[in-house]
Each structure stands twice: as C-alpha cells, then as structure tokens.
Amino acid sequence: MKAGIVGLPNVGKSTLFNCLSNAKAQSANFPFCTIEPNIGVVNVPDTRLQKLEELVNPERVLPATVEIVDIAGLVKGASKGEGLGNQFLGNIRETDAILHVLRCFDNxxxxxxxxxxNPVRDKETIDIELQLKDLETVDKKLEKVKRAAKTGNKEAQKEEAVLLKIKQGLETGTSVRALDINKEDRAEFVKPLQFITDxxxxxxxxxxxxxxxTGNAYVEQVKAAVANENAEVIFLAVGTEADITELESYEERQMFLEDLGLTEPGSAKLIRGAYRLLDLETYFTAGVKEVRAWTIPVGATAPQAAGVIHTDFEKGFIRAEVIAYNDFVSFGSEAKVKEAGKMRVEGKEYIVKDGDVMHFRFNV
Ligand code: GDP
Structure with a gap:
C-alpha cells in the first residue's frame, strides 16, 4: 500500500519527502528538479508501541510502515503528455491514496x-489534469457500454447512466470521489475502472x-474549497520541519519543535493520516524477543492478519489468542491478563480490531 505525493512544482513536495523518509530526494528552488519518482518507506509513529515496549522490554521494536512516493513533475498540460506528464499520471495510478501538497507560504x-x-487555483490545476485523464478512461468504457445498452441490456443501461454521470461530473470539474453515486453502483461500476480522482x-x-x-488565510481558503470533498486538510511547516530533521540529537529536535509550539512533528500527524487514508490499521505481537506493529486492511479477519506474518500462518490457522490493547496496558502483562480471564480465544471469523495484541496457533 502506498501514498503518492502530488502537487505543482516548487510547492515543497521533495522537501516533505525528505522530511518523511530517510532516502534523500533532490530538492532545489527549481521547477522539474525531481523527475524520477522517489519511493520511501516511513515508520508510522504510534505511542502504543512505546507503551508496549515499556511493559514487555523486548530485544527489539518494529513499527508499522507506509510507502510514500514522491511524484514530481505534474504541471498544466500533463494529461496531454507535456512535461513528462503522462508518465507521472501513470505513477499516480499505481498509488492507493494521494497526498496533495499545496503551497500556502509566501516567499x-x-x-x-x-x-x-494561490493554493485553490493550484489545486484546481492539478485536479483538471487528473480529471482529464479520468475522462479518457470513462470515454473509452462508455463507447463499449453504449453499444450493449442499445441492444436493450438492462445492466448495461444502468452502467451507462452511472458512466454518463461521471463524464458530466469530470467535464464540469468534479472529481469522481465527490460525485453522488450510491455504494452499490460504486462497487459495481466505478471501482473496477480505478479512477485517479476516486x-x-x-x-x-x-x-x-x-x-x-495556527494555519493561515491560505489554509482557510483551501478548507472552504474542498468542503464538499469529504477529504482531510492538514497544515504543516514543511521547510521548517525539514530543517529540524537535520538536527543531530532528539533533544535538540524536540526543543525546536517546542519553540514552534508543537509536541510532535506535523509530519507524524501526516503519516498517521496517510495510514488512515489507506484504510489500514494495526495489530501487535508482543513477545520478549520482539514487539511489533503489523499492518492490516480495516476489516481483516484473524487468518488474514496471521497471513501478514507468514502465508503458512494463514493456511494452517487454528485460532488466535487476543488481548485488547487497553487490557494489556491496564493489567500490565500477558500473564496478568490471563489471570484476570481477559484473554480471548477467537476463530476464523474474528474481525481483528485496531490495537489487538495477538498470538496465533496454527498447523504446519
Ligand atoms: P517541489 O518541486 O514541490 O518538490 O518543491 P521543493 O520541495 O523542491 O521546494 C521548492 C523550494 O521551496 C525549496 O527551495 C524549498 O526549500 C522551499 N520550501 C519548501 N517548503 C517551504 C516552506 O514551508 N517555506 C518556505 N519558505 N520555503 C519552502
């Protein structure tokens, strides 16, 4: 699962990418400076992991991660192949969620x-390119569906109506995600087409x-402009945070953050946001060798969760022993949770909850 960073040149994408990942992307005051998509793997900050570490005192701790891709080079005309635009649009198609960076600083x-x-205009510039690309997708599909609809095929007629709605929306500047289409139609006709603006x-x-x-007036303009999109808006002093990440010691970094009035880097908020955006959640394993956060899609069953550790765990799944995170913390150890009768045994149908601390029993 990966999130792609998009935005016009010089809005701070590669600075943000640098801030987030250990891989250092090129960053300079120059449009087009980052032309290769850069991929970084970022730890997802989670205070629960620290708490479990305190309680279990393991040899090592492994956090969950998200993949972040810096997709540079989107400019006006990209959908027509300008500025290497088409390649970038292809890169966006491969991501699962989009982090759209908007320049809200004067300099x-x-x-x-x-x-x-003008962040609202910038957002629209990018949106138009993405919408034009989706328009190509919907037009292609419509051509086929129209023929079937003409023969009186009821299903095709239904699909045609949905596709026409999408076409009309895109032509008037509305992204697919913001269109009023019911859940069933979305699942049946919209999802398979993998629209970028969806x-x-x-x-x-x-x-x-x-x-x-505090944010500023530009941020307020953005919030107002996207009010109907059901999208999250966050603000972040990317340049400053990038400077802070350059500092050697944790104490120094923390001091600078506090000077800014922050208790943690805004980038931590951003990564957690991206994780939610990707519809991911975390369960833990907590042994003396290793305390670890594992990533699963929201709604995963116990065997699917086990499969993230090893496919054999999923195939041979027998049962899971589950401790709710809060129980683990309030009783203080696995042994005490067991004593209190708070450890549950769950079967194949169990839907894992965010924060569950789990053991799997399986056949090999
Ligand atoms: P990209 O083209 O979107 O990847 O933009 P860059 O990350 O390369 O940033 C372009 C320029 O803006 C660089 O010189 C950055 O140092 C600068 N920059 C990035 N973020 C900020 C910010 O929050 N404030 C200020 N003043 N400058 C920034």
Missing part, C-alpha cells in the same frame, strides 16, 4: 510556476514557520 525567492501564490486524498497545506500551529 518571493521561490518561484511559483504560475506567478503567484482515490482518497489528503490536502497538505505547506505553511511558513509562523503559521505552524
């Missing part, structure tokens, strides 16, 4: 490709240092 020294700072999105407003905890 005359940093060139804006369209001459002035992917979950989070808007990341890149603000200046002085707006790190």
């Amino acid at each position: 005359e020294n940093i060139v804006h490709v369209d001459g002035s700072v 992917k979950p999105v989070m808007y990341v407003c890149n603000v200046d240092e002085d707006a790190a905890t």
